[in-house]
Amino acid sequence: MTITSEGQETSTAESAEPALSVRNLWKIFGPRADKVIGTPDAELSRADLKTKTGNVVGVKDVSFDVAPGEVFVVMGLSGSGKSTLVRLLTRLIEPTAGTICLNGMDVTSASEKQLRDVRRKQVSMVFQHFGLLPHRQVIDNVAYGLEVRGVPKKERREKAAEIVDLVGLTGYEKSYPDQLSGGMQQRVGLARALAGDPEMLLFDEPFSALDPLIRRDMQNEVIRLHSELGKTMVFITHDLSEALKLGDRIMILRDGAIVQIGTPDEVVARPADDYVKDFVSEVPKSHVLTLKWVMRDPRPGESLEGPALPVTTIVRQAARAAIASDHPIRVMDGDKLLGVVDEDDIMRVVVAEVES
Amino acid sequence: MRQPAMSTARSRGARLGVLAAVATLALSACGGGSIAKETEANEKKAAAAGGECGDLNMAVNPWVGYEASAYVVGTVAQDQLGCTVNYKELKEDVAWQGFGTGEVDVVIEDWGHPDLEKKFFEGKGDGTAMDFGPQGNIGIIGWFVPPWLAEEHPDILEWENLNKYAKEFATSESGGQGQFLGADPSYVQFDEAIVSNLDLDFKVVFSGSEAATIEAFRKAEENKEWVIGYWYEPQYFNAEVAMQRVALPPYETGCQDDPQTVACDYPQTELKKIVGTDWAESDSTAVDLVQNFTWTNDDQNVVAAYISSDGMSPEEAAAKWIEDNPDKVEAWLAQ
Amino acid sequence: MTEGVAGPGLRARGFVESQKLANPDSPRPVEPGAAPPPPERKTLSRWIPALGVIVAWVVVWYLTDGKDTLSLPGVARTALHDDLTEINNDLLAGRDTNPVMLFTGALADALRSLVEMMQGIFSKPNLPRPVPEIGWLGVTACSTYVALVVANWRIALLVLASFLSFGVLGFWEQSLDLLIITGISVVIAVVVGMPLAVLVGTSARANRAITVVLDVMQTMPTFVYLLPVVLFFGIGIPSAVVATLIYALPPIVRIAGFGIREVPTTTIEATDSAGQTYWQRLLKVQIPMARKTIIVGLNQTILAALSMATLASFVDGPGLGKPVLAGLRINDVGTAFVPGALIVVMAVMLDRTTTAASERAEKVARGGGGDPRTRRILLIGGAVVTIVAVYVSRTYVDLARFPENTLGSRIADVVNDVMDWITGTFSGATGAFKDAITNGLLNPMESVLAESPWYVSGLGIAALALVFGGLRAMITTIICLAGIWYFDLWHDAMITLNMALVGTVLVMILALVFGVWMARDRRVDLGIRPLLDAGQTIPPFVYLIPVLALFGPSRFTAIVAGIVYAAPAAIKLVADGVKAVSPTTIEAGRSTGQTTWQEITKVQLPMAKGSLVLATNQGLLYVLAMVVIGGLVGAGALGYDVVYGFSRSEAWGKGLAAGITIVLLGVMLDRITRAAADKRRDDPGPRRAFFVRLPIGPPK
Structure with a gap:
């Protein structure tokens, strides 16, 4: 069993310089897209704007930061603008307005050449439909990023071979993409993204096209790679379980606008509106919530001799301790006592889950 | 592993070489005349002709009667004057365009094209073409x-x-x-x-x-x-x-x-001959031939029938008529 | 464990998500909250308003018959036509000073010397040598060897047999000349066409602009531009190359451009996100991924180039077209048939060789291609034989000049005998058939179309365009009709339009009968395909004489020639469309106990409707392309005008006007049928390819 974001910092590292900083980002598709922003039209709903001006809003006034080493998940349904958003980050689609800063560099105003450098060295991307080159062997697909940089053939093949091993494709170097299964193809996509040793990886629903079992393997693979390599990741998905499993923080989009940003437990425990609530209604809360969301102040006279657990402990894991102990569990932040949780509190979460 | 394979290839290659040599010999035996000899003959002929005629660009308009006239004149020019005759299969208007660029020298049977004369004759047009007299056919x-x-x-x-x-x-x-x-x-x-x-x-x-x-x-x-x-x-x-x-x-x-x-x-x-002005003024010996050329409707019909009914090629048909009518040909060649 | 989190409905919805928003142009973006698409109208209902239009039209015609028809006598011209003629006259008058012409003249000289050099090597006596530098044996051996290297031994045998047939049938020199002209034109077409294809494939705006030009290049009758081409490039070789080039360029630009455009967006994005430059994207991603399609385009370009062989001979272009025209000159089918058949042989040879070469290249790239050792022996052996063959062919006359024999003329005689028998036996029956179609279909339709006042016909056509193609098609139609009206050949245009329509009706009948039959029986398919291939590639001038003998000079003769030309494409399209109907659907139908007739009419044809519309579209364009040929066999109208303009330069302007009118008719018919096809979305097919020559070859 994998544990969501265990052992990692769940809060934004606001002190450090963000790896990615997005401010007031807009993307409007249509004939006079740039004329819309700043007018009252911008406040219209998507459907109304479409009828009125013929423009379609892709991304609407989005701002967020991603800390170095963080896994930042963008989640939303079909048409929520998440795929557009991830493409805006390296300007595969040109933004209509707003700024994007990568490690302090303004991507939005970068020249063609600067932009190419960003794509070559700083940010790589993994795609839903892999986007492999069918006429090239696995090894040359993986080495493609190095090739466009001008790395000599021998060197780039050596490097690519290493990465192929890293993603578990040893022995398939000479195969062609159409000889591989979907999961293996996506491993090639992953390897291609890793080969250039970028600082940040963007994933655009990389596993949606895969079978459930393979998808789970691949998710675990990403978790493994993240713990080994510690890259910053922006991960797009429509699958809430995937978001909860992988994300340090989750941003939920609807019709191109942000609905909520928060850690997985925040999103589940305090959905920002009915939309998100509906979304998370079927999530087994005991798997996601930490003690933070179920603890309470100790009642007068309540025993404080129970076992101590950190506040970041997930409810489900606290359950055993709570049952085993006659005393309420003490919820600690370091040495500081934040509150207590007893068996009933935990049962309430679990039972609510079953009833729903 | 690799070595023996190579040597097999080589020995097979050698065998093929021998085979090829044998084939060469066999082919040589049945190969017929030698190209070198014919080349020599051609060189001598070219030297003898001395280039007095040069190239003759003969338009061939698309009807058989015309073809008959063109090939008879062309064959005489080639065989008796040593010209290099280039037959160019063209419709009338395209042919007339060619006078100015030297791509066409002779239109041997013209049924009257007032509009083309206006464009290409001296005095009316650019003067690249001229009337070279009737060619005998009515x-x-x-x-x-x-x-x-x-x-x-x-x-x-x-x-x-x-x-x-x-x-x-x-x-x-x-x-x-x-x-x-x-x-x-x-x-x-x-x-x-x-x-x-x-x-x-x-x-x-x-x-x-x-x-x-x-x-x-x-x-x-x-x-x-x-x-x-x-x-x-x-x-x-x-x-x-x-x-x-x-x-x-x-x-x-x-x-x-x-x-x-x-x-x-x-x-x-009266069907006319039309020629390029530049060519007519050149010293090609074919100029006199074309100027002198006339024949009758019957003559033309004979040659045309060789081509269309008897399945002869235009060259064969022309050659046959020339052989049968030496006196007429003689008259064209007289100075 | 966490799999159950998202409900199945949610996942299913998410599963179909793609980058709809990233591609706002992509068809039918799914808008969240959008209303469900309106139920599609029944196609049948289109016929009711159409019938209404036609009835109204007929009534008006009956009342106004013969008024304002804008008819113009065959050899008459209008002031506009004479103004257009001045274009050609001005070009002619300025030919010694016009800088463009001086430039093209220099280009033409270069082309001429290049071709003449190659002729000296391969086909013509290189004086004072009595023979070319390399004799027939050497050329045949070289070609066979090349086929062996780039393809395989089966193709090598095909090439060997083809080259031998050139010589045995007595057209060695002309065949080689045609190969040279075709080769050079195709090389230039690739050099010029690939950059254009890249533009077409990467820029939507360039695509729109270039497509219009290509449409014109493919529908404008060659006779119209032959005179100006001669002015710019001179008589003979250069004009032949340029005219061939004009006709052969569109397929590669269109098809290769299509291939490049169809490279999946994901792959482009994925590789873009690696930071590639424009050129890296083009050379490492787009072109390699479009390779197969590009080869198809190349194939089509080669076939188009071959089909220009006879027309290029009208300006003294060397090649097999000359003997074909010679046959026409003396009304001898047999004489024209043999070189015509050799053009077919050449087409099949080039088609199979390029296809096989491309397949082989792919196999080799993937590490296949058979045992390298055997292959090395084969190649070394072949090289030795080739070198020997070249050497002896440079030495001995009989191995250089193909020995004469009478096989060609004997075949010609047999063909003539067969044709004589056919025309003798059937001309009564065919005459009756002609009269039936002419009086029953052609004349009544022509009366309504051409003998109504022009504004009535125009209104009627525009209304039908609206019914079948929608508003956009109607606007295009009105623009085209305005153009036709402007060029003063309205009456001729209506007659030609009528012939194209009747021809297409007959083509579609054939296409339905044979297409369904071929689709249902593979043996029939295998048997008929080669005939269709031959029909597509043999020059129309070859079958003009027998068709004339059967039907006499008439519009129907032109229609028959059009059918011979158009039916193969339409039949293949219908056959392939019917074959593409999913076997599951057919099985499902059979499980209900339907009869064969029900299966065809209720399942196969309705499901292949997209292909049927496309076949109609292509049928119309092919038939229209034969209009000019129709002018040579008594069909009059626009075809005659074009031939008249080419034959008499004082009427060139009229020919040009007729050519433009044909283009306008073509664009109009294409846009209407295509719009009609777009109402059905079940078959994305090759619909966007305007007037593509269908590939020849065995069934897929």
Whole structure:
């Protein structure tokens, strides 16, 4: 069993310089897209704007930061603008307005050449439909990023071979993409993204096209790679379980606008509106919530001799301790006592889950 | 592993080499004459000819009679004067364009192209082409019917009686009127005007090409069908089916000047030779030949029939006629 | 464990998500909250308003018959036509000083010397040598060897047999000349066409602009531009190459451009996100991924180039077209048939070789291609034999000049005998058939179309365009009709349009009968395909004479020639469309116990409707392309005008006007049928390819 974001910092590292900083980002598709922003039209709903001006809003006034080493998940349904958003980050689609800063560099105003450098060295991307080159062997697909940089053939093949091993494709170097299964193809996509040793990886629903079992393997693979390599990741998905499993923080989009940003437990425990609530209604809360969301102040006279657990402990894991102990569990932040949780509190979460 | 494989390849290669050598010998044995010898002969011939003639660019307009004239002159120029004759298969208008660029030297049979003369003759146009005199053939253009029709209805050969038979000439193309078969668009024709100005109950349907007209006439004679159309001689087909001419109001000078009001027959045409001015002024020995060349309609029909009916190539047909008519050829070559 | 989190409905919705928003142009973007698409109208209902239009039209025609038809006598011209003629005259008058012409003249000289050099090597005596530098044996051996290297031994045998047939049938020199002209034209077409294809494939705006030009290049009758081409490039070789080039360029630009455009967006994005430059994207991603399609385009370009062989001969272009025209000159089918058949042989040879070469290249790239050792022996052996063959062919006359024999002329005689028998036996029946079609279909339709006042016909056509193609098609139609009206050939245009329509009706009848039959029986398919291939590639001039003999000079003859030309494409399209109907659907139908007739009419044809519409579209364009040929066999109208303009330069302007009118008719018919096809979305097919020559070859 994998544990969501265990052992990692769940809060934004606001002190450090963000790896990615997005401010007031807009993307409007249509004939006079740039004329819309700043007018009252911008406040219209998507459907109304479409009828009125013929423009379609892709991304609407989005701002967020991603800390170095963080896994930042963008989640939303079909048409929520998440795929557009991830493409805006390296300007595969040109933004209509707003700024994007990568490690302090303004991507939005970068020249063609600067932009190419960003794509070559700083940010790589993994795609839903892999986007492999069918006429090239696995090894040359993986080495493609190095090739466009001008790395000599021998060197780039050596490097690519290493990465192929890293993603578990040893022995398939000479195969062609159409000889591989979907999961293996996506491993090639992953390897291609890793080969250039970028600082940040963007994933655009990389596993949606895969079978459930393979998808789970691949998710675990990403978790493994993240713990080994510690890259910053922006991960797009429509699958809430995937978001909860992988994300340090989750941003939920609807019709191109942000609905909520928060850690997985925040999103589940305090959905920002009915939309998100509906979304998370079927999530087994005991798997996601930490003690933070179920603890309470100790009642007068309540025993404080129970076992101590950190506040970041997930409810489900606290359950055993709570049952085993006659005393309420003490919820600690370091040495500081934040509150207590007893068996009933935990049962309430679990039972609510079953009833729903 | 690799070594023996290579040696096998090499030994097989060697065997193939031997085979090839044997094949070479075998082929040499049956290879016939040597190219080197013929080359030598050609060089000698070229040296003997001495380049007095040079290249002769002969336009070949797309009808067999023309082809006959062109190849007879060309063959004489090639065999007797040592010219290098280039036959260029072109329609008239393209051929005339070629005089200015030196791509065409001679048009050997011209039926009269006032508009082209206006563009290319000295005084009217850019002066790149000139009239080189009649070539002996007399062009007769007119309205013709197949022989069976002339025989069964002799009065049809007078235009006044045409309306009487108009219904017989009707086809699916003529919308109830009699069908008059118009010609290949290359030819000067006033049939639409003549029909209308003579109040004939006919509609002109253009056959579009000589081939189409010939097929129509041939079929008409075979199956005793009614057909009347634009036709001319000299034409090799007349030897196969002797088309009969219908008399229209006789030609008078000027009666065809205004295309709208034409109501008379076509004139007899002296077919001309047209040549490039630059070429005519050159010292090629072929200039005199072309200038002297004349022959009769019968001569042309003989050669044309060799080509079209006997399946000879134009070169063979020309050579045969030249052999049969040494005196005529001699006259062209005389100074 | 966490799999159950998202409900199945949610996942299913998410599963179909793609980058709809990233591609706002992509068809039918799914808008959240958008209303469900309106139920599609029944196609049948289109016929009711159409019938209404036609009835109204007929009534008006009946009342106004013969008024304002704008008819113009065959050899008459209008002031506009004479103004257009001045274009050609001005070009002619300025040919010594016009800088463009001086430039093209220099280009033409270069082309001429290149071709003449190659002729000296391969086909013509290189004086004072009595023979070319390499004789027939050497050329045949070289070609066979090349086929062996780039393809395989089966193709090598095909090439060997083809080259031998060139010589045995007596057209060695002309065949090689045609190969040279075709080869050079195709090389230039690739050099010029690939950059254009890249533009077409990468820029939507360039695509729109270039497509219009290509449409014109493919529908404008060659006779129209032959005279100006001669002015710019001179008589003979250069003009032949340029005219061939004009006709052969569009397929590669269109098809290769299509291939490049169809490279999946994901792959482009994925590789873009690696930071590639424009050129890296083009050379490492787009072109390699479009390779197969590009080869198809190349194939089509080669076939188009071959089909220009006869027309290029009208300006003294060397090649097999010359003997074909010679046959026409003396009304001898047999004489024209043999070189015509050799053009077919050449087409099949080039088609199979390029296809096999491309397949082989792919196999080799993937490490296949058979045992390298055997292959090495084969190649070394072949090289030795080839070198020997070249050497002896340079030495001995009989191995250099193909020995004469009478096989070609004997075949010609047999063909003539057969044709004589056919025309003798059937011309009565065919005449009756012609009269039936002419009086029953052609004349009534022509009366309504051409004998109504022009504004009535125009209104009628525009209304039908609206019914079948919708508003956009109607606007295009009105623009085209305005153009046709402007060029003063309205009456001729209506007659030609009528012939194209009747021809297409007959083509579609054939296409339905044979297409369904071929689709249902593979043996029939295998048997008929080669005939269709031959029909597509043999020059129309070859079958003009027998068709003339059977039907006489008439519009129907032109229609028959059009059918011979158009039916193969339409039949193949219908056959392939019917074959593409999913076997599951057919099985499902059979499980209900339907009869064969029900299966065809209720399942196969309705499901292949997209292909049927496309076949109609292509049928119309092919038939229209034969209009000019129709002018040569008594069909009159626009075809005659074009031939007239080419034959007499004082009428060139009229020919040009007729050519433009044909183009306008073509664009109009294409846009209407394509719009009609777009109402059905079940078959994305090759619909966007305007007037593509269908590939020849065995069934897929």
